[in-house]
């Protein structure tokens with residue numbers, strides 16, 4: 001304990017009153033408490049001199065230290081920055097000069113073991129985010145960027161779920177603000193607000209698959225309305241936005257695009273020029289898909 005910058009003895013009777021209930025053995029009246037065990041099973045050896053030193057305190061022992069400091073007004077010197085915890089301005093004044101500048105004040109009512117732990121380790125733990133719901137038609141949301149980690153309230157459910165959808169939301173009655181992936185996956189946004197996320201042409205795939213892609217699958221920014229491709233009687237899964245460079249190793253989707261251009265009545269020269277100009281970050285651009293049944297890769301082109 002500090003008094004005018006010097007270390008002075010603590011009130012031994014208060015120290016004893018705090019420590020004795022935590023001693024896991026019978027303490028005789030003429031002996032100081034030499035060992036404490038906290039409620040969580042962590043323990044520490046106690047050395048009593050001018051101050052009380054608890055050697056290698058576990059999380060539960062920090063609570064005992066907090067109680068000691070709250071009841072005696074003693075400072076808790078730390079071996080790092082911040083240099084000490086005191087329970088008030090007066091405690092700060094009595095600290096030795098070398099400790100004073102780097103000390104923090106935590107009032108007795110707030111001084112707990114957890115508070116001490118937070119002062120010792122002020123950086124917040126990285127947030128644990130819940131598992132994303134499965135999206136069978138848009139499986140790799142981290143790569144496509146349609147869902148990102150965010151501390152943001154969902155405009156549909158009103159909760160901060162740790163993730164937010166960055167893509168387009170269509171519909172006449174959609175709320176302002178972004179949506180969480182759970183409100184998309186569970187169909188809440190579709191049911192409540194008539195929201196939909198992708199254009200799907202009827203007749204290309206079973207109605208059940210079309211509804212899942214339209215109303216419960218995260219979309220991505222596109223240039224124009226276009227149709228989600230199908231293969232083997234099911235909607236394909238979206239892999240990402242690609243350009244000529246990304247498509248080069250995939251002859252199948254390139255042939256698929258040539259077929260499309262032929263449908264539009266394009267000459268082969270114009271088609272090859274168009275395919276070479278495909279750009280991941282601009283337009284014309286292409287979307288890469290894979291058949292969920294046979295694995296065939298497909299591409300759709302998009303431009304204004």
Ligand SMILES: [Zn+2]
Pocket residue numbers: 154155156157158159161179180181182183
């Ligand atoms: Zn939500």
Ligand SMILES: [Zn+2]
Pocket residue numbers: 231232291292293294295296
């Ligand atoms: Zn297929």
